[in-house]
Amino acid sequence: MSLDGGGAAAPLETAARGRMGSRRGRPSLARRLRRDPGAVIMFLVLIVVCLVMLYPFAFMIINSLRTETQYLNGSGFSTSSWSGLFSALPVGSELLNSTLICAGSIAIILIGSSAAGFAFAKLHYRRQNVIFLGIIGSMMIPVQSIIIPEYVNLSNLGLVNNYLAPILVYSALGMPFATFLMTVFFRGLPDELIEAALCDGFGYVGVFWRIAVRMAAPALATVTVLQFIQIWDDLLVALLLLQEPANRTITVGLGVISSGRAVSIPALMAGSLISALPAIIVYLIFQRYLISGLTMGVSR
């Protein structure tokens, strides 16, 4: 599988296109099913699988449209939990906090990983391999192993309850894999391109900034989507580093409220849907990049 270049999803799609292409003048569904009963069974099984996978979404939507008593009775509909949502839960400010933290961390990750990825792929220096292995190897470090020193260090710096604290920790957690991904991408850029740019009078840093980064859009998109979903969905780091209710991210806000068990289930469902929505939208738009990023790990 060719994983150099940004399109790890490419083999998947070319394979798919090849198949579809070979199927000239697609026969009608009914006729194809009659010809191939195995396909009918698989089709039905896949429908059941999808129902199981989508059940939680249906559950959230239906029960967010109920009042507390309607939820317990299991019948009836009402929009009260949606109209009262913003007063019941501080969803608005929490969405803003999540957005700020995601934006800050992703900015740091994009800058750090693209620069280092370019250096590892194209700019050779002594001990480069050791440093590369060190950075990539830290991918293995579980956040739980370092969260205590992280908390102590950041609180000594007076950063607990400051957005900077989770931003820094998320940047560090995301950096190794992002750097790996960018290195793989930049290895696919032809050396001639860089040499030509050098002849045009760019320095190496200039080549990186003016040329390489501009060609790396697909890889940068993959990093952004992967990190967005990971950071938006995280609980532990933001829970410990932002302890004032006003600072909470949407995911932490939901987690804390649900473990308090004092909130009404319909409101909780509406809040859950709101919190899941941005990540779902990003997924639906950038699905291709997310898949290519996830499967990139196989080439290790």
Next chain:
Amino acid sequence: MAQAEVEAVGVRPALRAGRRRGRRASGIARQRARAGIVLTLPAFAVVVALLIIPIGEAVYYSMTNWNGITAQWVGPRTYLNLFQSPTFWRVLENNGLLLLALPIAVFIPLVIAGMLHEHVWGWKVFRSLIFLPTAVSWVVIGIVAMQVFAANGTVNSLLGALGLKSLEINFLGFEYSALGAVAVTFIWSMVGTNTIIFLTGMSTIDPAIYEAARLDGAGRMAVFRHITLPLLKRYFQFGFVITTISAFTGLFSLIFIMTEGGPGYGTTTLEFFVYQQAFAIGAFGTGATVGIVLLVIIFGVNLLQMRILRGEN
């Protein structure tokens, strides 16, 4: 390149001397090395300051009896103490039991990917829908799962509808059934990721091989077992490792929401034990010790995978 090299060498006569001594460090190479170091620096600084140094600190804390107020150096004996604590083994047992879910969490997506790879009608839509939950937070999943496994939840109503009323229990109320509920939710959550990994692997297999097998009269099951599965080995391993690592380090949110580690220590895994010890009880020393044990386990899993991969090549 040549032009730039001439310029660079011209500006820096000192380098020419270096070259004459037989070292091939031309000006351009030095310039390149310097740019490389400058560009590596931001990522390097972030990783060292926020990942590697904290590991060192965690190792230090792990050998103290720091309880949030006072800290005394104890030494490696803290690990011995941990290994002699029954609670630690109870927690480790939960991790072990969760590993029993691994084969299921890999097998189900394998079958789903196999069916999608047959490109049945609408497979692209199925693929998108099956992968969709991957975008959703474990917190949200946990919130729903808590209702699904509640005393009046979906699972119990299903059991009632099937006439198995005697099996209806409050799943999150007992140690092993609560762990089972967490395991089922975990398996469900891994379906999307593993399906996509296997599907990508299958798409790398040359269609010509399938054509040849079909011409030889091999049926769908035979093709899957004798062609797809063996060629999928690498992706299979990757899926297994991802799932193992998730079982050890990805379940914090789920446990925090669904059970808070309980009842008792019924659903406390190593990763949750770190949080509980350090941030709920204040036993930062013990928390750090458990964290290092977790780190060693994760390194072990990765080393094992690398060794298997190397053994094959």
